[in-house]
Amino acid sequence: MVVLLTAEQAAQRLQLRVSWLRRKAAARAIPCRYVGKHLRFTHDDLLAIADQAESGPNVPRTTRGRVP
Template sequence: MTLQGEPSAQRHDAGPEHRSSPEVRLYTPAEAAAMLQVRESWLRKKASARVIPCTFIGKHLRFSDQDIAGIIAAGAKQPVVRRRRGRF
């Protein structure tokens, strides 16, 4: 409850509806495919097979920032270092 004359910016509401929550961004398969530079059909196929991280909201396939980061991390490969054979 605010007092008369109290500026709204100085209100101190403790209810959960007034707490700031982190914003979660979900991307459509088309948006995620564009970000990853892959075909949308590849992304949908891998998500349906549950081999890449994804989020289903009901029937709707979406990708969070964490899902996309997980896809990138899973695809990262370490360089192969080959030793040169010495001459005998």
């Protein structure tokens, strides 16, 4: 049986703001489910969101249109 979490429950477990989670879900930038109009998350969704947030190597930003 799959347990579905509300945005509030998912945000609490991920230690994120609910508004951030809802905004990313609406933009389809993170895995989520819509049951009717209700936003829900599975345990696998939370793991995928955490994996997406993992930071890679620290690479310096490039300047826009400027040659160093």
